[in-house]
Amino acid sequence: xxxxxxxxxxxxxxxxxxxxxxxxxxxxxxxxxxxxxxxxxxxxxxxxxxxxxxxxxxxxxxxxxxxxxxxxxxxxxxxxxxxxxxxxxxxxxxxxxxxxxxxxxxxxxxxxxxxxxxxxxxxxxxxxxxxxxxxxxxxxxxxxxxxxxxxxxxxxxxxxxxxxxxxxxxxxxxxxxxxxxxxxxxxxxxxxxxxxxxxxxxxxxxx
Numbered sequence: 001x002x003x004x005x006x007x008x009x010x011x012x013x014x015x016x017x018x019x020x021x022x023x024x025x026x027x028x029x030x031x032x033x034x035x036x037x038x039x040x041x042x043x044x045x046x047x048x049x050x051x052x053x054x055x056x057x058x059x060x061x062x063x064x065x066x067x068x069x070x071x072x073x074x075x076x077x078x079x080x081x082x083x084x085x086x087x088x089x090x091x092x093x094x095x096x097x098x099x100x101x102x103x104x105x106x107x108x109x110x111x112x113x114x115x116x117x118x119x120x121x122x123x124x125x126x127x128x129x130x131x132x133x134x135x136x137x138x139x140x141x142x143x144x145x146x147x148x149x150x151x152x153x154x155x156x157x158x159x160x161x162x163x164x165x166x167x168x169x170x171x172x173x174x175x176x177x178x179x180x181x182x183x184x185x186x187x188x189x190x191x192x193x194x195x196x197x198x199x200x201x202x203x204x205x206x207x
Contacts, residue, residue, distance in 0.1 A: 017037055017039075017045055017047070018037075018172075018184070018185040018187055018188070019185055020034075021034055021165070021172050021173065021174040021175075021184035021185065022174045022175050022176070022177050022181070022184065023158070023161070023173075023174055023175030024174075026158075026175075027149055027150075027152070027153045027158075027175075028061055028063070028145075028146065028149050029085055029146050029147075029149040029150035029152075029153055030089075030153060030173055030174075030175070031061070032082055032085060032146050032150075033082060033085050033086045033089055033150075033172075033173055034172040034173060034184075035047040035048050035057060035082060036048070036079075036082065036086075036171070037170075037171075037172070038169040038170060038171050039169075040169070042169075046079075048075060048078055048079050048082065050072075050075065051069075051070045051071055051072050051074070051075045053075075054070050054074070054075040054078050054079075055068055055069060055070045055075075058070075058078075058138075058142050063141075063142040063145055063146070064138050064139075064141075064142055065138070068138050070138075070139065074139045077139060077143070078139065078142070078143070080105075081105060081109065081143050081146065081147075084099075084101065084102040084105040084106060085102070085106070085146065085147075085150050086173075087099045087101075087102040088102045088103070088106065088150065088154060089150075089153075089154070089162060089173050090164070092154055092159060092162055093162050093163060093164055093173075105147075106147045106150060106151060107147075109140075109143040109144050109146070109147035110144055110147045110148060110151065112140045112143065112144055113137050113140045113141050113144050117129035117130055117131050118130065118131070158175055161175045161176045162174075162175060162176075163175070163176050163181070163182065165182070165183055165184040165185075165188055166182035166183060166188075167182075167183050167184075167188035170183075170184060170188050172184040
């Protein structure tokens with residue numbers, strides 16, 4: 001068991017998270033949507049659940065510079081952005097209209113800061129491109145990059161492969177590697193198969 005504390009905020013991990021879902025290595029927005037985990041045994045694990053955890057998550061994925069420090073208000077904005085990304089993924093999977101609030105949140109993030117690397121020059125590197133990291137825009141830039149990646153996922157060729165894991169209580173999303181794939185991990189697949197086998201064994205025989 002490990003735990004991270006920031007001030008009075010405390011986050012206790014009772015179980016290790018599963019490996020990344022298929023597609024999360026390609027789309028950071030998918031990894032982002034899957035950062036709120038429901039684990040077996042009624043456990044919950046929010047990888048953005050405290051400012052320290054949210055900062056760690058962003059830095060590990062190159063969405064914030066090393067040494068960045070988020071406060072709770074920023075961590076809360078990040079979690080709210082995740083809610084809107086998840087709403088859009090769910091609507092895509094269920095073939096429902098995209099929620100207006102989620103669309104507005106993504107578009108606001110897309111237009112808040114420049115997300116493309118800027119052209120810079122210095123004596124050491126000469127001309128080069130680098131992402132801006134102003135201290136007051138670290139979160140805005142991260143939200144913009146996550147929004148751009150989500151938009152790419154939702155409008156690109158991979159959108160039709162989006163699926164929700166079919167093993168309760170998991171609530172992760174994945175990109176199906178084949179038509180019959182309904183689980184985000186081997187662990188979830190084994191759990192779903194075991195549940196079906198148990199249901200068959202305990203089902204009353206028809207009279």
